Amino acid sequence: MMRCTGLAATFVLPSTPRAHPRRVIPQNPVPGNTDHVDPRDRLRAVGRRVTDPAEALAQEVTERAVDLLLNALDLNELISRIDLNALIGRVDLDGVLKKVDVDALLDQVDVNTLLDRVDVNTLLGRVDVNTLLDRVDVNTLLDRVDVNTLLDRVDVNTLLGRVDVNALVGRVDLKPVLDSVDVNDLVQRVDMDALVEKTDLGAVIARSSGGMTTEALDAVRSQAVGLDQFVDRWVHRLLRPKKPWPPAPPALLPVQAEP
Amino acid sequence: MSTLTPRGALVSYQGHYAGSVSRFTAYAIDLTVSTAVFTLALAAISYAVRIVIGQDVTWNRSNAVVAVIFAGWQFVYFAYSWAVSGRSFGMAVLGIRIVHADGTILDPRRAILRALVFPLGFLLFGLGFLGILVQHEHRALYDLIAGTAVIYSWDARAARLRFLARQAEMPEVGNPSPAGARPDPAG
Numbered sequence: 273m274m275r276c277t278g279l280a281a282t283f284v285l286p287s288t289p290r291a292h293p294r295r296v297i298p299q300n301p302v303p304g305n306t307d308h309v310d311p312r313d314r315l316r317a318v319g320r321r322v323t324d325p326a327e328a329l330a331q332e333v334t335e336r337a338v339d340l341l342l343n344a345l346d347l348n349e350l351i352s353r354i355d356l357n358a359l360i361g362r363v364d365l366d367g368v369l370k371k372v373d374v375d376a377l378l379d380q381v382d383v384n385t386l387l388d389r390v391d392v393n394t395l396l397g398r399v400d401v402n403t404l405l406d407r408v409d410v411n412t413l414l415d416r417v418d419v420n421t422l423l424d425r426v427d428v429n430t431l432l433g434r435v436d437v438n439a440l441v442g443r444v445d446l447k448p449v450l451d452s453v454d455v456n457d458l459v460q461r462v463d464m465d466a467l468v469e470k471t472d473l474g475a476v477i478a479r480s481s482g483g484m485t486t487e488a489l490d491a492v493r494s495q496a497v498g499l500d501q502f503v504d505r506w507v508h509r510l511l512r513p514k515k516p517w518p519p520a521p522p523a524l525l526p527v528q529a530e531p
Numbered sequence: 532m533s534t535l536t537p538r539g540a541l542v543s544y545q546g547h548y549a550g551s552v553s554r555f556t557a558y559a560i561d562l563t564v565s566t567a568v569f570t571l572a573l574a575a576i577s578y579a580v581r582i583v584i585g586q587d588v589t590w591n592r593s594n595a596v597v598a599v600i601f602a603g604w605q606f607v608y609f610a611y612s613w614a615v616s617g618r619s620f621g622m623a624v625l626g627i628r629i630v631h632a633d634g635t636i637l638d639p640r641r642a643i644l645r646a647l648v649f650p651l652g653f654l655l656f657g658l659g660f661l662g663i664l665v666q667h668e669h670r671a672l673y674d675l676i677a678g679t680a681v682i683y684s685w686d687a688r689a690a691r692l693r694f695l696a697r698q699a700e701m702p703e704v705g706n707p708s709p710a711g712a713r714p715d716p717a718g
Contacts, residue, residue, distance in 0.1 A: 464691075489624065490693060499553075500553050521682065524547075
């Protein structure tokens with residue numbers, strides 16, 4: 273525009289004295305007048321015309337490349353190549369669990385939906401359960417979990433129906449578990465009378481140990497003990513001892529402790 | 532009146548001091564068995580003498596020699612069985628045994644001492660046996676001298692299981708008691 277104006281000034285109006293270039297740039301430019309532009313703005317405008325399309329093009333290429341990459345990746349194959357045991361071995365599970373508000377986390381999870389989507393048997397098949405259990409302080413973890421609330425939300429029957437319990441139990445080392453159980457105390461808590469009466473155990477015992485001699489001996493002994501107690505009660509009534517008599521010799525007293 | 536103890540307490544008597552009825556019954560069995568063996572032995576000797584010499588030999592229990600031999604046989608019978616296993620045949624039938632006064636296993640020397648002083652029970656007009664009834668550990672005079680006691684030793688828990696098993700196998704009708712009374716085993 274300015275150049276055209278200059279040419280017009282040169283050829284159309286020859287008689288007009290030639291304008292000095294300095295007149296193009298006024299000494300006091302008026303604000304808002306577009307005829308007067310800083311030359312660096314031209315450079316910026318040119319640069320913008322070049323870089324804007326290039327940036328858009330680069331973004332488009334990147335998005336396309338990512339799409340192609342994701343389509344080409346087999347996530348299942350990738351996950352199957354991860355050594356879960358090694359991964360678990362490198363994680364400080366106790367430390368992580370201490371930092372997590374387990375209850376709040378579980379509240380936000382739809383456990384049933386989650387369990388529906390997990391192939392539990394495959395998952396358990398890949399995990400070394402004994403090593404995992406060795407590293408977890410189960411008591412601390414359980415102290416922090418409201419087990420009742422959690423169990424209320426789980427359909428246990430469905431879950432158990434999907435677990436191969438035999439395979440799972442076969443992989444657990446039961447010896448340490450059994451070592452920690454006081455079997456004697458456990459047996460003491462069993463109601464043997466009810467057990468024998470409600471099961472076929474009675475028939476087994478009767479067939480294996482029954483006999484006329486044994487039965488007769490049991491009868492004689494029980495009658496004798498009954499008569500012993502009867503005589504003792506009468507002796508106690510006559511003598512009225514101040515202190516109760518010891519039931520057994522000292523070395524046998526602890527064995528006699530009966531709940 | 533029932534002569535048996537409450538059902539739940541019966542299985543807890545193993546190791547307790549044995550009472551008078553069990554001990555006297557055991558002694559009665561032992562006396563019967565030892566006398567029978569002694570009589571059979573005398574009969575065998577008489578038979579042998581008759582075969583060898585051709586003369587009949589009669590044994591009179593009032594004969595001093597026979598009485599001494601019988602006393603010696605009684606000593607051997609009880610001392611041997613007590614020293615070997617802590618109980619005689621009668622005691623095994625009744626499920627009782629002799630132990631140290633503190634409850635540990637009887638050693639042979641105390642068993643022999645007990646057999647030696649055992650006649651004191653008779654020699655003092657039966658007063659030697661009175662301790663079985665009135666002494667707080669049911670120890671007779673010879674027990675106090677020998678430092679011994681008599682306890683129930685049979686496995687009452689197993690006996691109770693056998694009893695329950697028999698009950699489970701028996702039909703509902705009829706009397707399940709083998710002795711006509713409540714048959715809970717005890718020991």
